Amino acid sequence: MDILETDAYDRRQRRNTSCALFFSLLPFFLSTALYFYLWTPDIPSSITNAGVKSAPALLLAAAVLSWNGGQSVLGVVGGLVFSAVGDFCLVWPELFLHGMGAFAVAHLLYSFTFLSSRYTAYSSSSWTRFLYLILFLFGGAFYIYLYPFLQKAPNSDLLVPGVGVYILLIVVMGTLAIRTGRTSTLLGSLIFMVSDLSLALQVFKVTAPMEHGHLVVMVTYYLAQLLIAVGDVRAVESKDDFAKWKRS
Template identity: 40%
Template structure:
């Protein structure tokens, strides 16, 4: 009886940690949207509020995910994303933020790997990204043309590998693509109604799905 009780507690502990960290993530998201003032000047407090949900996800992965390279690279990707969120609070650090998120996508790409290859999934990704970059390119400053192209290629590869892996990583990759497409349109082409809200909701959803992919299929 006592042994059975200990086994039950052991089985339930990961689920309890999962619930605790997800509550922390959602609470920090709510805090961000409550404190978020689009007209406010950039500050350390607003930067912290923005990256806090991602830090909660990073701690969630560190605390609950099985050991292995997949979880480690997802953790690194979340850390790089939090860094990107922090520095992008200041518009003059745009290139540094872009580099941080490119490194995050490289980390996710390393986690997702190359098997199964599923080249048929790459073709629509190339088609959509080529079309969108063709629309975006005339609106970019010349100094950003190459960095944005490199970033888009990295994102496209990550999306392909996420689709090949399947849910929830596939959904996470799709939300990343939607969030970045909205961000690019809102920044370089034309401001969107409720643009920042749509960008951040899809972005946080993408990061949460990538974090949850680390515990996908975990034994009960």
């Protein structure tokens, strides 16, 4: 009977936690909806536009900080803040390199987080090693495919090595997400790669302008950040639950 009561209590606790987490994410959802409501294809670059675009990432960082405290500042919270800086910069095409640099720092912080003790490493298998290989081969193939277009772009002397380093960082981040064995973290990282791939194809004029290209980039981007943030909150919760179980 005690076991059944404990199990029921745990289910209630998880349900209450999920509801509380949802409400803490409401500002993120509302700011994301506001961004899509206000965005139009001919919207001019402005401080206001940049602020609206970067607000969801900052509000997501605030939500994670409220749940995890300072232990995520040099992790997912920091990554979200740098992502917001990247969002702000990318509103102006001439600040593309600055935005890419900010997102590169975000991927580094995410990678360090996925290596931290609160993410229990998933036991490596032939299947996971195969996924690692696929990600690195895909990243390398995409860079080779993109290379001729990078050479034609302005600032190609900076873009050619810069994009190569950026692709390496996001592939490493995706690989470490696989290592965590957490579904939301893994999906968030992979969807982030899809978002960046879509952006690169459009920015470097690899494909013809797509009617809903911007929406594809931003929907996948915000979804990716949400999943990574939720994964980090869940990782800390799991660690705390395990610590309580050991002390009991």
